[in-house]
Amino acid sequence: MKTLKIRSTMPSANRKKIPFKYCSADVDRHGNVRIYLRRPGLPKYRMQSSYLDDNGNITEAFAAEYHRVMAGNVDQVLNTKPDEWKPGSIGWLFAQYQRSKTFQEQDQATQRDKHSVLGRYCATVGHLPFQMLRKSDVEASQMKRRETPAAADKLVKYLKALFNWALSDLDLMARFPVPRNPAEGISKISRSDGFHTWSAIEISTFREHYPLGTTARLAFELLYNLGIRRSDLVQLGPGNLDGDTFKLVPQKGSKNELLVLPITRALMAALRHAPEGQETFLTTEFGKPFSSNGFGNKMRDWCDTAGLKQCSSHGLRKSAATVLAEAGATEYQLMAVFGWSDSKTARIYTKKAEQKRLAKSAFEHLEVSTERKNVPLSRHSKPSGTKRGKNAGKSTPQKWSGGPGGTRTPNQSVMSGRL
Numbered sequence: 001m002k003t004l005k006i007r008s009t010m011p012s013a014n015r016k017k018i019p020f021k022y023c024s025a026d027v028d029r030h031g032n033v034r035i036y037l038r039r040p041g042l043p044k045y046r047m048q049s050s051y052l053d054d055n056g057n058i059t060e061a062f063a064a065e066y067h068r069v070m071a072g073n074v075d076q077v078l079n080t081k082p083d084e085w086k087p088g089s090i091g092w093l094f095a096q097y098q099r100s101k102t103f104q105e106q107d108q109a110t111q112r113d114k115h116s117v118l119g120r121y122c123a124t125v126g127h128l129p130f131q132m133l134r135k136s137d138v139e140a141s142q143m144k145r146r147e148t149p150a151a152a153d154k155l156v157k158y159l160k161a162l163f164n165w166a167l168s169d170l171d172l173m174a175r176f177p178v179p180r181n182p183a184e185g186i187s188k189i190s191r192s193d194g195f196h197t198w199s200a201i202e203i204s205t206f207r208e209h210y211p212l213g214t215t216a217r218l219a220f221e222l223l224y225n226l227g228i229r230r231s232d233l234v235q236l237g238p239g240n241l242d243g244d245t246f247k248l249v250p251q252k253g254s255k256n257e258l259l260v261l262p263i264t265r266a267l268m269a270a271l272r273h274a275p276e277g278q279e280t281f282l283t284t285e286f287g288k289p290f291s292s293n294g295f296g297n298k299m300r301d302w303c304d305t306a307g308l309k310q311c312s313s314h315g316l317r318k319s320a321a322t323v324l325a326e327a328g329a330t331e332y333q334l335m336a337v338f339g340w341s342d343s344k345t346a347r348i349y350t351k352k353a354e355q356k357r358l359a360k361s362a363f364e365h366l367e368v369s370t371e372r373k374n375v376p377l378s379r380h381s382k383p384s385g386t387k388r389g390k391n392a393g394k395s396t397p398q399k400w401s402g403g404p405g406g407t408r409t410p411n412q413s414v415m416s417g418r419l
Contacts, residue, residue, distance in 0.1 A: 206308060222270070325350050
């Protein structure tokens, strides 16, 4: 790729500031760098071109994209109206999907994420007919984003959902028939397990660093003992209490079904220190409820201060699911606790827990088998200690009566009977 003869002033691509006006770099938890262009009064735009080449020079493609976007020559797909796409195009299909009941019933966070991911995808290929999209095309789009494997897999996931909806719409298929879902059967390229699952030591470290009575500790106990998402946590308050249970309707995952969760002893101890007279249990330093993203940032600060830089609020939810699964909770029990609408996610935790139990059982069988093999195979001597051989007839076996010499006095017999 051609490069401009401009040497980057940054020592690495991980720095927050870059020498392009309105551009900034965000680094995700996997170390992937995402560069955004935030023009005043306009939605932020994620740069698609690589910023630096192998020699540390700014690429020509990045500079060209920057100037094109700054000049306003960018398709703002997120704001495109349905009638602005040609019927039968990928952009048109996405616009129809956004108007559907299936899309509208999803939580706002999921809608925004699909809006962003599929919107950027349509900015490139939205004008193409969706009937012509093949599995190889989707795989090519995935591999094009392989430097950010989680984002690449998410694109495939959302395209699969888009075409699943399209295939279920009989009227749409009558107009634009599609034989199969082009995103079906594509394997993931990300090898990450996602958010780090808190260990028992990390949980203990957080509790030791933040004692009862602190906002951090209250947030921790609510997350860990209820297993809820941060989007539900920030709305939780005294109004959700009902005796010895919490009642809430999660924003995502359970189709607006009510969850009734018990209050554990650890959570009850934390709630005794919760501030009174507030609509929500958690508030900012200004006395206002947290936003979901705002709490995520605050939790990040708390974890960093406690030396737990790899931990996060969602990782605590994963830890809660792991602990319950290892305690023997079934898939349906996990679904009831965490509000999952199917057993796919729950099976991840029960499968791991079952593997640990089976492995432990297998090695226990090995220990028992080894102990049996170590038992001496020689026959025990006769009680009388008399050897058998050619002189065996010279000695007469006597009835065993115990003790040295094989005899007992009357007093010994009486005492042994009492014992």
